Amino acid sequence: MLCGHQAGEALVPVLVGVVIDRAVATGDVGALVAWLAVLALDFAFLSLCYRYGARRAWLADVLADQRLRHLVADRVLDPAGGADAGRLPGELTAIAVADAKRVGVAHFAIPMGLAAIAALVVAAIALLRTSVPLGLLILLGTGVALLSQRDPIHTAKEVASLDLVSDGRAVFGVGVGWNREEMADHGTDPAVRGRLVDERLAVVLGNQTDDFAVGTF
Secondary structure, eight states, rough: OOHHHHHHHHHHHHHHHIIIIIITTTTTTTHHHHHHHHHHHHHHHHHHHHHHHHHHHHHHHHHHHHHHHHHHHHHHTTOOTTTTTHHHHHHHOOIIIIIIHHHHHHHHHHHHHHHHHHHHHHOHHHHHHHHHHHHHHHHHHOOEGGGGGSSSSHHHHHHHHHHTTTTTTTOOOOOOOHHHHHEEEEEEGGGGGGHHHHHHHHHHHHHHTOOOOOOOO
């Protein structure tokens, strides 16, 4: 179910492109209604898949956690004893609580990982059917610039140079970042990284249009 959700998510931009190409660009009202209906069905499908898929994965998480705790408790309470042999005081309690939870979480994380792979496969097929060179470029060469950790002036110059040599075909990906330790190494406060990236992106874009931005950071 989670694979269906991610596949449906990957199809959303594809269907939006189809709506634009086959309905909006042509002015065909009938095609517009039909493709919007298909898009609505896709949203309904991915929503239902996530609802029931996430519920089943969460249930597997809880049941595995519960079962492992019961097994550990049964071993500790075994009349034959010996469960604590070679273990530090409290170690079995830690296993019953923390380690059991980690095993349970795996029952949720593994389906989510498989769903991400499914989304990648669907996106790859859609991209390669549209254009093999462009699809390979996006799949193998796409990266993002973490503007929260880069100098905006240097980045603006690099983007301008890339835009010039590519004759305006450059695709500039921007990310905010998630690694707090890495941000701290670059002098960035994680609490304001969103606003910081917004301002630095305005500097990069302003360099292209001579509309220079002034901000807090």
